[in-house]
Amino acid sequence: MEQVLKNIRVLDFSRVFAAPDATQTLGDLGAEVVKIENPKGGDDCRYLGITSEALDELGGPSPSFRAFNRNKKSICIDLATTAGQEVARSLALKCDVMVNNFRPGTMQRFGLDYETLSAQNPGLVYCDFTAYGSKGDLAPIGANDLALQAHSGLMSITGEEDGDPVRAGSAIIDLHASLAIVSGVLAALLHRTKTGRGQHVETSLLMSSAHLMSYFYQDYWLTGHIHRPMGTANHLSVPNQAFPATDGHVIIIAPSDEMWRRCAHALDAEQLDRPEFAKASDRLRLRKSLVPIIAGITSGFTKQELHNRLSAAKVNVSIVHDISEAARHEQLEAIGGIFHHHNGSTTRNYVATPFSMSETPGEMRSGPPELGLDTDDVMRNFGYEPEEIEKLRSQGAFGRNEQTVGS
Amino acid sequence: MEQVLKNIRVLDFSRVFAAPDATQTLGDLGAEVVKIENPKGGDDCRYLGITSEALDELGGPSPSFRAFNRNKKSICIDLATTAGQEVARSLALKCDVMVNNFRPGTMQRFGLDYETLSAQNPGLVYCDFTAYGSKGDLAPIGANDLALQAHSGLMSITGEEDGDPVRAGSAIIDLHASLAIVSGVLAALLHRTKTGRGQHVETSLLMSSAHLMSYFYQDYWLTGHIHRPMGTANHLSVPNQAFPATDGHVIIIAPSDEMWRRCAHALDAEQLDRPEFAKASDRLRLRKSLVPIIAGITSGFTKQELHNRLSAAKVNVSIVHDISEAARHEQLEAIGGIFHHHNGSTTRNYVATPFSMSETPGEMRSGPPELGLDTDDVMRNFGYEPEEIEKLRSQGAFGRNEQTVGS
Numbered sequence: 001m002e003q004v005l006k007n008i009r010v011l012d013f014s015r016v017f018a019a020p021d022a023t024q025t026l027g028d029l030g031a032e033v034v035k036i037e038n039p040k041g042g043d044d045c046r047y048l049g050i051t052s053e054a055l056d057e058l059g060g061p062s063p064s065f066r067a068f069n070r071n072k073k074s075i076c077i078d079l080a081t082t083a084g085q086e087v088a089r090s091l092a093l094k095c096d097v098m099v100n101n102f103r104p105g106t107m108q109r110f111g112l113d114y115e116t117l118s119a120q121n122p123g124l125v126y127c128d129f130t131a132y133g134s135k136g137d138l139a140p141i142g143a144n145d146l147a148l149q150a151h152s153g154l155m156s157i158t159g160e161e162d163g164d165p166v167r168a169g170s171a172i173i174d175l176h177a178s179l180a181i182v183s184g185v186l187a188a189l190l191h192r193t194k195t196g197r198g199q200h201v202e203t204s205l206l207m208s209s210a211h212l213m214s215y216f217y218q219d220y221w222l223t224g225h226i227h228r229p230m231g232t233a234n235h236l237s238v239p240n241q242a243f244p245a246t247d248g249h250v251i252i253i254a255p256s257d258e259m260w261r262r263c264a265h266a267l268d269a270e271q272l273d274r275p276e277f278a279k280a281s282d283r284l285r286l287r288k289s290l291v292p293i294i295a296g297i298t299s300g301f302t303k304q305e306l307h308n309r310l311s312a313a314k315v316n317v318s319i320v321h322d323i324s325e326a327a328r329h330e331q332l333e334a335i336g337g338i339f340h341h342h343n344g345s346t347t348r349n350y351v352a353t354p355f356s357m358s359e360t361p362g363e364m365r366s367g368p369p370e371l372g373l374d375t376d377d378v379m380r381n382f383g384y385e386p387e388e389i390e391k392l393r394s395q396g397a398f399g400r401n402e403q404t405v406g407s
Numbered sequence: 408m409e410q411v412l413k414n415i416r417v418l419d420f421s422r423v424f425a426a427p428d429a430t431q432t433l434g435d436l437g438a439e440v441v442k443i444e445n446p447k448g449g450d451d452c453r454y455l456g457i458t459s460e461a462l463d464e465l466g467g468p469s470p471s472f473r474a475f476n477r478n479k480k481s482i483c484i485d486l487a488t489t490a491g492q493e494v495a496r497s498l499a500l501k502c503d504v505m506v507n508n509f510r511p512g513t514m515q516r517f518g519l520d521y522e523t524l525s526a527q528n529p530g531l532v533y534c535d536f537t538a539y540g541s542k543g544d545l546a547p548i549g550a551n552d553l554a555l556q557a558h559s560g561l562m563s564i565t566g567e568e569d570g571d572p573v574r575a576g577s578a579i580i581d582l583h584a585s586l587a588i589v590s591g592v593l594a595a596l597l598h599r600t601k602t603g604r605g606q607h608v609e610t611s612l613l614m615s616s617a618h619l620m621s622y623f624y625q626d627y628w629l630t631g632h633i634h635r636p637m638g639t640a641n642h643l644s645v646p647n648q649a650f651p652a653t654d655g656h657v658i659i660i661a662p663s664d665e666m667w668r669r670c671a672h673a674l675d676a677e678q679l680d681r682p683e684f685a686k687a688s689d690r691l692r693l694r695k696s697l698v699p700i701i702a703g704i705t706s707g708f709t710k711q712e713l714h715n716r717l718s719a720a721k722v723n724v725s726i727v728h729d730i731s732e733a734a735r736h737e738q739l740e741a742i743g744g745i746f747h748h749h750n751g752s753t754t755r756n757y758v759a760t761p762f763s764m765s766e767t768p769g770e771m772r773s774g775p776p777e778l779g780l781d782t783d784d785v786m787r788n789f790g791y792e793p794e795e796i797e798k799l800r801s802q803g804a805f806g807r808n809e810q811t812v813g814s
Contacts, residue, residue, distance in 0.1 A: 136741025169564030334543025
């Protein structure tokens with residue numbers, strides 16, 4: 001079956017996490033994604049979060065770059081040159097989708113803004129991704145995932161009770177924004193099938209964070225309640241948090257009275273199956289006395305013993321895994337959550353498209369591209385003659401002193 | 408302009424957070440969303456995270472239910488009855504999209520699984536949302552957002568350095584999954600415009616969490632590195648974390664050497680603009696001595712003073728807001744991030760669709776529905792005659808002792 005975005009061309013000016021992850025997902029669905037990189041080293045993400053020694057040892061881009069850039073071609077364009085801007089504009093006129101995460105105003109300076117391009121390519125779906133949106137006082141302020149974890153209030157409800165604020169350890173606001181971009185672009189493509197016309201899609205770290213925080217804002221707007229951090233617990237029920245084992249922690253969640261009773265019997269009926277704890281409202285009220293009793297019991301078992309006992313009793317339980325346990329866990333493999341990509345004699349793992357489709361599933365066709373490797377190929381595919389390409393090269397469109405690899 | 412999902416009918420069997428939030432977004436884009444609720448109180452989310460006294464005072468469903476259920480009609484169906492199952496099947500044959508988050512196997516028991524329905528309605532886009540997916544050893548295990556924060560390793564990198572694991576304070580894995588559902592459904596609808604055929608879309612808390620953790624798994628798979636919690640900091644650069652102010656905390660991020668120099672001058676040039684801190688690699692190496700020096704300086708200023716000084720110097724800065732500051736912040740309003748819904752004399756705020764579209768924007772047409780209020784209307788819209796509806800009612804399809812409100 002032909003993939004859903006077969007014959008869709010995406011011109012991708014984005015860097016680092018959120019937007020590259022979004023165009024990767026479009027690529028998974030069959031789009032041809034052309035990643036425009038600056039000739040002076042390309043996307044910063046190629047070098048992020050890793051020492052240069054480790055990078056050398058790996059023989060290629062950083063783990064983060066690999067996580068967000070499969071199924072793409074890389075082409076170097078120097079957007080500081082007139083020739084480079086002209087090439088970018090001419091590619092944009094032959095594309096279906098454009099994505100960028102420059103600061104507000106930058107694409108205008110390059111003559112690559114939505115108004116300019118859509119006048120000549122009315123079918124273009126154009127997505128701006130920014131930190132705080134393109135309007136309002138904060139629009140010019142630089143920000144990243146961490147800044148928005150703070151701004152959104154997420155950090156104020158993350159951490160130990162009465163402790164300092166803590167960040168969620170992964171760039172969740174960035175990566176959530178990725179699927180907001182994908183959703184907006186797919187919706188715009190669906191609209192285009194009916195009307196032939198593209199449109200301007202926008203999202204931001206701010207919108208992503210507000211979506212992740214929506215029920216807390218709703219609670220505040222309606223009741224004035226301001227939530228605070230609770231370690232691993234939440235305000236919904238007891239037990240509903242992490243408990244210590246001899247060798248780590250497990251999560252135990254037993255919101256209903258029936259599940260609590262099964263939980264009590266699986267752990268220690270004498271201490272737990274008592275009338276004062278039988279009702280959910282009483283367990284919430286007695287949180288401060290009940291939690292230490294449960295913890296006293298669980299700390300006599302291993303994580304796996306607790307998981308076996310509680311899952312056998314149909315109590316919701318999970319293990320607090322470290323990164324290695326999580327990445328190696330067979331369940332992700334069992335549901336097709338890992339792409340295995342073969343390149344010569346090596347096989348690499350990649351986290352798969354975040355949803356599966358029975359007829360047109362996401363696929364991995366190619367690994368992360370080498371910087372600028374596809375410049376000539378892409379230019380030829382977009383209709384440029386070899387002489388034109390060389391002329392543009394001499395004008396610096398692809399960077400001064402460019403080293404074209406493999407062509 | 409006609410909304411992109413105008414004339415698309417969504418039958419929504421989902422409860423609680425992720426999937427209801429997804430169908431809400433489909434509703435924002437113009438779909439007619441029919442929420443099927445059990446007659447014994449409906450979606451548990453109606454009562455979640457709020458005392459019954461506060462619920463009474465509010466005169467309606469919980470803040471969480473309101474956050475995830477605008478633009479929907481509510482219809483009560485008792486899926487434990489044969490008549491109820493038959494009604495649900497007959498509605499499904501007249502729908503374009505179906506979404507459910509029952510445990511694997513439940514929809515089969517009701518005769519509402521993809522195979523059964525697609526045989527009669529080949530255009531149907533059908534989405535299963537589960538905890539750990541529908542295959543593998545963990546498929547039958549119950550889980551929620553917290554369980555997957557643990558299972559995925561997110562919790563193991565969230566918290567104070569050398570402290571206990573901590574959860575991200577919001578149900579981020581749930582709400583991220585929401586947009587995985589939206590993306591999968593929109594991709595399937597796009598495929599349907601080309602082929603006329605629907606398909607089976609699946610996602611899970613596990614896939615959502617793996618997507619949010621993908622770059623940590625990639626790092627582990629490639630280098631064996633196992634990340635650990637770092638409070639508000641990360642491993643990318645210094646400074647890149649929260650610092651104390653007299654009245655709270657601010658985030659300061661200055662990854663490049665130029666931005667660091669501006670940061671040093673905006674705070675205290677004498678202490679900070681020193682050769683030993685001038686290079687990014689040195690700042691990373693000297694983290695343990697540099698961070699306390701910066702903290703000593705920032706703790707003499709208010710949050711707003713720090714924000715003003717650093718943003719004027721074009722240094723990335725943000726304030727650690729509590730929920731009230733975040734929800735009231737004017738920037739979200741400035742970018743159209745809040746829907747204001749008028750109902751009689753009251754106006755309520757809702758976090759808007761997480762992306763904007765210039766031609767076919769998300770809209771709020773109706774607030775969260777009363778339980779079962781639309782049962783008769785929906786049945787009539789789907790072609791049932793009044794006598795048929797009454798017959799089904801007498802057979803218990805809509806629940807025994809059902810109180811039909813307002814019809």
